[in-house]
Every structure is written in C-alpha cells, then in structure tokens.
Amino acid sequence: MREFLLEILCEEIPARMQLKAQDTLAKISGDFLKQHQLDYDEIITHITPRRLVLFIPGLPTDQPTIIDERKGPKIDAPKQAIDGFLKSTNLTLDDCEKRNVGNATFLFAKIEKLGRSTADILVELITHIIKSFEWPKSMNWGSYDMRWVRPINHVLALFNNKSLDISFEDKNIECNNTTRGHRFMSSSKFTVINFTDYQLKLRDNFVIIGHQERQNIILQKANEICAENNLVLKEDLGLLKEVAGLVEWPIVLMGKIDEQFMNLPPEVLMTSMRSHQKYFSVLNKDGSMAPYFILVSHIDSPDRGKQIIEGNERVLRARLSDAQFFWETDRRKGLDEWNKNLASYIFHEKLGSTLDKVHRIEKLVNIIDPNSKAGCAAQLCKADLVTEMVGEFPELQGVMGYYYAKEMGEDEDTALAIKEHYAPAGLQDETPSKTTSITLALADKIDTLVSFWSVDIKPTGSKDPYALRRSAQGIIRLVFDNKLRLNLLDIFEKAYDLIPPSSHKKDKKEAIQELRNFMVERLKNFFKDSFDIRHIQAVLSDNWNGSIVQSETILKEFSDLMQTETGQNLMIGYRRAANIVTQSQKKGENCQGKIDESLLTQDEEKVLFHALTAAHHEIRGLLKKESPDYSEIMKVLANLRGPIDKFFDSVLVQDKDQKIQQNRLNLLSLIKDQLHMVADFSKI
Template sequence: MSELLLELFSEEIPARMQARAAEDLQRLMSDKLHEAGLHFTLARTYVTPRRLALVVEELPTAQPDVREERKGPRVGSPQAAIDGFLKSAGLKSIKECEERDTGKGVFYFAVVEKKGRPTADVLPAIIVDCIQQMPWPKSMRFADLTQRWVRPLHHVLAVFAGTVLEGGVPMGGNTELAFTSRTRGHRFLSPGEISVANSSDYLVKLKAAKVVPDPRERRSLILAQCRDRALKEGLTVKSDEGLLDEVTGLVEWPVVLMGRIDPQYMPLPPEVLTTSMRTHQKYFALQDKNGTLAARFLVVANMDTPDKGAQIVAGNERVLRARLSDAMFFWEQDQKVHLADRLPALKDIIFHAQLGTVGQKVTRIEALARHLAGLIPGCNADQAAQAARLAKADLTSGMVGEFPELQGIMGRYYAGIEGHAPEIADAIAHHYRPLGPTDLCPSAPISLAVALADKIDSLVGFFAIDEKPTGSKDPFALRRAALGVIRLILENGLRLKLRDVFGFAYSGFYDQGGFEQNQPKAVIAQLLDFFADRLKVALREQGVRHDLIAAVFALGDEDDLIRLMARVKALQDLVESDAGADLLAAYRRASNIVRIEEKKDAASYDGAADPAKFIQDEERTLFKGLEQEAQIARKRIANEEFVAAMGALANLRAPIDDFFDRVTVNDPDPSLRSNRLRLLSTIRATLNAVADFSKIEAKAEA
C-alpha cells in the first residue's frame, strides 16, 4: 500500500470557492479511483489561496487482476458472428473458447483474464480527467491554451509511493504541465521551491515555508489570535462566522494585528462602521464589556514583518479613514432629505419589468399592510400604512447606495431623527426579516404587518407572472419569502386566512392595471401548494410529519396555518396511537376494496348506503357509528377541538374491525354487495372529511 500526494498550484483562488473545490477534487478522484479498482482507506484535502491538495492513503500498487467470462454465439452460428465475438474478446481462435450446454443450447464461452496495471501507470490519466472535469463556478482560459482553470495554473505536484508520476496535464497545443515533486512556500516569506516526497514531508516543509495548508488549522489560529489581541485591550471580538471563513481563505500565514478607528467617525451608526470594515476591508469589529462598538479593529495580515506589522496597521487605518470619511459624508447629506421626500424617486427604480416600479410596490404594500393591521391584534392601521409607505425610501439614500446591506437599517435611523414613532422606525428596519432560518422574526404588530405585506406582495406577483422557483433555481428568493411568511405567522400565533390575504394582494396588481381580474384563483391555488411544500421543510426539524401536513392541506379548505398545525398535531397523535394505526389500516383496506370493485364494475359507489338493506348487526352498528362520530367530528372541528375530533374517529376502530371480521362484502346478492360497497365508501368519506388519509404514509401503521 502506498500514498498519493497531489497539489494543484495556481494564482489566488477566490475564498468563496475554496471549500467547494476541495470537496469536488476529493469526490472526483475518489470516484475515479474506485472505478479503476483502486480502493483506499482515507482521502483528505488541504486548500490555501494558492494551492489545492489531496492526499490518498493506502492505495494498492497495482489494479487487481480481473477474470471475466463472456457468453458468445451458439455453436454452429455463422462465421461472421463467431469472428465478431472473437474480436470483441481479444481472442485469435475459437479453440480458445469453451463449449457449454446452458439448457437452451450449446454456446461458446470465452474466459478473459486481464492483468491489473501498475497504479503509477493508471494515476496520470485519472488526475488529468479530474482536472479537466473540475466544476468551477467560473474558470479562465489562458492565452492560446485550451485548458481552463479558476486562475493561472503553475504546476501539478503528483507523487505516488515517493516517486513523481510520469506525464503531465495537457494545456493545449504542444504545451504540457509536467508532473513534479516541487512546490512553493509563502509568496513573500519563502518564495523558493520545495521538494517533497510524501504528505508528512509536504506538511512539515510548508509550515517551515510559512504556509498553513489546513484551512481548519488556519481558522483556529485566526480565531485564537483575534481573541488574544482583544483580551489584551479588555475587549471581545464581534462574532462573524462568515467573515472568519472568508479571511481564512485569503491568507496562508495568518498574523492578526490591531488598528484604531479615528474617533471623529465613532458617532456614525455602529452598523455603518461594521459594514464598512467588514465588506470593504475584511476587518473584525471589537466590543467593550457593555457590547458597545469599540474604536478598534482587527486585520488579518498574510505577513510577518520586522516592525511587527506597524506599517500594515498604519496603511489599513489610512484606508479605513477614507472609507469612513465617505460614510460620514453620506450620513450628513442623507439627513437633509426627509424619507417622505424620497418617495417620488422610487418611481424611477424598476422592481421587475412585469411588476412595475418600487414606487408601485410601495403603494401595494401600504394598502396590504393596512388590510393586515385589521387582522393583527394591537396593530394600528394608520401607523402600519405609514411604515409601509416609508419602508423602501432609504433605497435612494447615499448610504444605502454605498452599502446596500444597510437598507432598512438606515431607514430606521433616518425615521428616528425625523421624529417618527419608534414602532414605525422599527418596522422600517425589520420589514425584510426574517432573512434566513437563524434570523429573528419581528414580533411588534406594525413590524409584522409590513414584513408580511412586503413578502406576500412579492410572492403573489411573481407567481402571477409564472416566475415560480424551479429545481434549484430561485432567482427571486421566493422560497425564503414563503418560509419567512410561515415563521411570521406561526411564531406570532397570527390567525390569517391565506386565501383571502393572497386575494387582497392580487387585487393590488390589477388596481394598477397589471393583471386580469379572473386569474387570482389559479394563482392562489398554486401559492397554497407552494406553502404546503415550504411548511414541510420548515417543520421537518420539529419532528412534524410531512405526510400529515399534506393530508390536511389536501382538504382544500384549510389556509389558517395556526389552525392547520393544531389539526396536524392532533392527527399525528391519532395515527401514532395503536387505535389510529388500526384505523388507518382499515381505511386503506376499505379504500382498496372500493377502488378495485369500482374499476371492475365501471361504476361508482360514492352514494349513501341504504339502512333497510342491512341484514347483519355489524352493518347496522358501523353505519350508526359512522353517522354519529362524523357528526361529532364535524362539530369538534368547527369549534377547533381537534383532539376531540380525532378521538371521535378513533371510536370507529371497533365497529370497522367487527364489520371486516364478520361481513362478506362481495356477497353473491348484487344488491347486498352494492350496499356494502357504499358503506365502505362511507368509511373513506368520513375519514377524508377530517384529513385526506390517502396522503398518510404506510409507516404510520407500524
């Protein structure tokens, strides 16, 4: 068993692509090695800005020998068929074949023994295939070369069992990048070449050459240095996992340095300071013991310097001053124009070619927020409408133009400065929330109304113009919007009828001359199906079964998510009980019998059974039980007493079991048979009135 060490050395790989590239290289190499019969125990990857490396441990030194039997033509077949078989098997004479009686005649069989090739001879082609198949999000072609790579590829280190593999990577034309055992260390701190023999040698020599190849180790080093630097100043690092991941991909030898923020810029909103530092400069923000932003920042350099980073810090402080000077200018200038005075400019911003301008969207969400205010306890309709009207105004501000990440946040600051109520200012800041599964949901009534209005308007609009998500594509983030609506409703216990809300939102578009008035039913139906799918995703981690959500949604009359979840919970308690499991089994049995007999008879048995035709007590008992329990279930559901409604259904278990034990459905008497099939159909209809039991998966019967 031997080891393969592969390194692809290039110019700087974008940080956002590194982790995925390492996964892709390991996947491609692993798959191709297994296909070649070269099985190994472990593969691990390393990635830095300039290199993508893979180590495969305990590879065999040769492929296994293969013995393969091939069945040929029947003995006595035409010579052309025999010659073709011999050629495909690599044989020269039919005498090299065996004749076997298969029970269906005597056939020729060829036994082909293929000796495994040395691994060192197989690896070069595998490596080249992997390089050519790497799925970079974006790649480059260089000069007159045809080989594409994310950035200019300088060398390919390929060492197996301590020996450089023969061959190289064809780059196009007559150019080939020959395999080598040499690599390079840090671009500035150790620019010379390094010769390596194996992965241990590789890791040790790279460390000595000021390169930390393992991204996990670099990440830990950066975090530890940041915390140590902050602690010495009595500060803490503002948590930012995304920035930590990005910076890890920007350096090979991390050195954390601390700089100062010019005090004249500290009056800027903290979000402006942190966004400027994070987005443009990749700095970590620091906080004091009270959680207040400190006038310090941390920068991760890729250098050790004789002056302990003094010049690096000074340069970064100078660049930050320029950035914050621009931010201060925008901050001061933006305050000279009131949010309300910015609204006319929204008419010049296109929201979507088919959905109008941002100004038109604001008009729609203002009306929708006012409507929703009447459905949200404690929500002032006038304030909700005003917050919706001002929610997008900061899009025309200089600060948001410079830092788009601050939209909504700057609106809150400007609204507060202008003297608007805190509830309105907060609603402006929170109307984009939640932005993801970990983002907090607004809970204030006005914030709820505006956040819901914004998301529902987008969902209805894009579904109406048939811009629905497809597969992995969701360019308008409609899945996120739907999940946001679901969270806003469920986490705040809102009792909304989605069908009515969607209809009101749709009316906002045709009030603006956008859509036909006879279209909303189809759009609403599609949206409800979409919400059913999103609800399954949203509740999966809570252990709520997706098939039960589908069973309740399938009724077509349930669009109140709070009530729907109560029904689903009660249904789950039922089907996971012994009585419920038996009831579900009986439902399936009844449904299957009715379906089979309807198909055979080309008839429907959906009608009510005739009590006068019952001749067995079990028929009468079941019929009476279905009437009584169905009536109780309907009443309980109307009162939203879903547990009691499911309990009524559970009472049907015994009479249904007795019916199947003692009554012959397919009686020779056609009249009795038809009546009993209608009784079975009534079982199906009774249960389906509570939930579509056909949607419930069989695992519930376990």
C-alpha cells in the same frame, strides 16, 4: 505501500471557492481510484490561495491482476467461429477450457489482465482531475484549450518518492518534484521528497497548507491582540473562512479607526469594514464598538506591519468618509423625502414601482390587523432602499430605515418594525416578536407572494430568483412562532384585490388556488420534522383552510388518534370501504348516489347511516367555529369506529337486490366522505 503527493500550483484561487474545491478534489480522486481497483489508506486534501494539495498514502505499486473469463462457441462450431474466438482472446485451443453447459460443450477462455502500474494510473488521475474539475467559474489562458479556475503555474507529482512525468498542453507547466513557497517571503524553488518533507519545507518557506490551521492561527492571534488591549474580537466565522482563503501565511495586525467616525451606527462601521476591506470588528468589554479593527496581512514586513497598518487606516478613512457623507446626506433629506423616490424605483417590471408596493402594504397591514399601529412603519418601510447608504451597502436595508426613522422622531416600535420587516430571512434568522414588526413583515411577504402569483411568476425547480420560497417560509414562521389566528387564504384574496386589474395575468380564483397549493407544499416541508409525513399529507392536502395554527392542532390531534387502537381500526374500516368503492367504480358503478333510508334493511346499516349523518352535522358544526375544538372532532371520528366495524362484521355489501347493493355502496362512499372532512385517509 506507497504514497502519492500532488500539488497543483496556480494563480490566486477565489477564497469563496476553496473549501468546496478541497472536497471536490477528494471526491474525484476517490472515485477514480475505486474505478481503477486501487486501494488506499485515506485521501487527504488541502487548499491555499495558490495550491491544491492531494495526499494518498497506502497505494499498491500495481493494480491487482484481474482474471476475466469469456465464453466462446461450442466445440463443434464451424472452424471460422473457433478461429475468430481464439484470435480475439489471443489463446490457442489447448489454452481454452472445455466445459459442459446444459447439453453442449463450450470453449471458455481465461484471460489474465495484468494490473497496470499505479504510477501510470496516477498520471491519468492528474489529467482527469484537471479535465473534470468543476469550478463555479473557470477560464482559458494564453492560446490553450486547458481550463482551470486561474492559470496553472506548476505541478508537483510524487509517487513512491519519484516524480511522475506528465506533459500538459501548456508547455510552460512543468511537472516534477519541486515547488515554491510564499510569493514574497520565499525566493527559490526547492525539491520535495515526500509529504512530511513537503509540509515541513513549505512551513519553512512561509506556507501553511491547512485551511483550518490558518483559520485557527488567525482567530488565536486576533484574540491575543484584543485581550492585550482589553478588547474583545467580534467573531465572524464567514469572514474568518474568507480571510483564511486570502493568505498562505497569516499575519494578524490591529489598526485604529479615527474617533470622528465613531458616531456612525455600529452596523455601518462593521459592514463598511467587512464587505470592502475584510476587517474584523473589535468590541469593548461592554459590547459597544471599539475604535479598532483587525486585519490579516499576507506578509511579515521588516517594519512589523507599520506601512501596512498605515496604508489600511488611510483606506478605511476614505471608506468611512464616504459612509459619513451618506449618513449625513441621508439624514438631511429625511426618510419621508426619500420615500418619494420610490416612485421610480421598480419593484418588478410587471408589478410597477416600489411605491405601488408600499401603498399595498399600507392597506394590507390593516387587513391583517384592523387595530394595527404599523401604518406609519408600512409607509416608510422601503424608503431606505433609495438612500445613498443602502445604495452602497444593500445588506443594510432595514437597518438604515431604523436609524433614519428614529432620526425623524418615530417611536421605537415603528423604527423596529422597519428594521425587522425583512425577517425572518433564513432558517437561522430570528422571528420578530413585536406586534407591529410581525404585521409589517407579514404584509410585505404576503404582498410579494400574491403579486407574483397574480402575474404568473412562481418558482420552478431550483429556480427561484425572487426568493419566493423564502417569503413563504417567512410567513409560515411568523404565524407559527407567534401563534397568530389568521386565515391566510382570506388575506391572500384581499391582497389580490389590491393589485391593479391591468396587471393581472391570472384570474383571482386560479392564482389563489395555485398559491394555496404552493403554501401547502411549504407547510408540509415546515412540519416534516415534527410529524409523520403521511399524516401531514392526509391532513393538509385537500383540507388546508388557510390557518397554520389550526393545521398544527389538527396534526397533533390526528397523530394522537392514529396512534390509538381506535385510530388504527378506523383506518382499516376506511380502507375496506375505499377498496370496495374503488373496485365497484372500476366496474362502472356509481357509488355517489343519495342513500335511500327505506332500502336499509339490517340494523347495522341503519346504525351506521345515522352515526355518519350525525357525525357529519357534528363535524360541520365544530368546524364552523372560529377556533374549532379538534380533540372533539377526533372524538366524533373515533365514535364512528364501532358502527363501521359492526357494519363490516355483519353486513354483506353484495345483495341479490341491485337497489340494496347500490344503496350499500353509497353508504360506503359516505364513510369515505365523512372521514375526508377531517383528513384524506387515502394518503396514509
């Protein structure tokens, strides 16, 4: 069995695209080989900033021979038809098999398709990879139509230790058995025999093809350097992956941060170093910021990185001087002054300024919690958006608000609420637990949802430019994690009233109804790992009253009920009733009429009717309570099982008397309606 090795050498591939590209390459190649009936042992792919590497061992020298059978005309068909068939199959009449099918004899041709050589197919694979590879962004270069993430320089393609011959539209791209090493530390081209040889020679020429291996080296070296200095590396997996995508030969170095900058908040130092310079932060043993940083260079210089470290320290000083300037200007002006600038900071063109939004949030905070202490935090929560620091580092929104609020003498809870009101931002993000933070975070997100719905902007398909799904998810988690007894629909309505009528694009009822449906979808998604999806559908679809905590209780109680024999029987009763009603409705009968007690003839009907009526009143009474006892409600439902079962056991719906029959159909509808007060059983 033979091995195939491909290396596409190109100009620097953006770090953020690399890991995905490695998987794409494996997928494209696997699909192509399968489609061409070529077996292999495995597919290994690697990526560096400059090369995409594909290694496939265990390939055959040729495709397997395939025997294709084709059915021709009958043996007694006109000569023309037979000649045509022979010509198209390139066979003589004697080569064909004559076989009876039904009561006629047909000609059959066995065509042997000789497998093509694997080398030919691999040449096609390479062309296919280059043509069909989907980069997040690709480009043209020179005068060519070829596209790639950046210009391709060279291709190494070896099969069975021999190089494959391919020519590209860009004739400068040679394809042979050579490659090059590190851009600066290795000088000349070298020949490669096989994959083992390739890896060894690249290592000798300062290239490590494994992305993961480069990550490991960086992490290990960085930890070593920190340990030697009695410090701890601030781990950052995202940054590690990015940095491993910026170098083929990582050299880890440590630089120093000037003492004068150590008064900056740690978040500012970290963000400034990370986002612009790709430096890792370093901590003291007690977890505080240490005045050092870790940088990953691409070159092992003769002066052991002296110039490189000095250069980077200079750049960092310039960056941090800017940050310090922002920090001082922002504080001098004060958060309440910055707040005024929000008047010209657009929230959305259809919804006015961020200051308008802030005013709405201030009111909403009191609607959510009349005793709220979050008023002050609400007033200041967006002010940091227009500060110099957040202008430079948008990811510091909220964080800077925290520091600047404390600077103004606000208490810890207020400052914390400003910082935390964007949370939870993602699934991993923690939900705030302080009351002021929760209230403010809810107010901000509820205003965002309601205001967008009021101007008829909502997510469609995969498009959600304002991250409204995330806001909804945030609301759900804030309420759920903190077990808040809130009726969101009530709050939505009040929030809608805060938006100036001139902005409204959708009337209140419709907007809230659509937002309710959206929230129900998000809730279903939220509960899908904890409950049976059919139960979620039954409980949430038509019955969501705006309380998330109650939704969970109903779901729990309902799931419990449905797991009992009573629940299952209730379900069966429901189905029988629903089926009969549906069929009668199909025949044009109306089953929604009022029940005439005088027409109830059998005891079982009477019992059922009284049970249903009693249940109706009981459930309604229970639901009216501020926090309904759902286990009681389920008991009421469970108690209906007996009368329903007995009804079906002894009462025939059909009756000679049309009026009695109609009355019974109405009774069946009542069963449906009563159960629907709690859950839509038809969704199960």
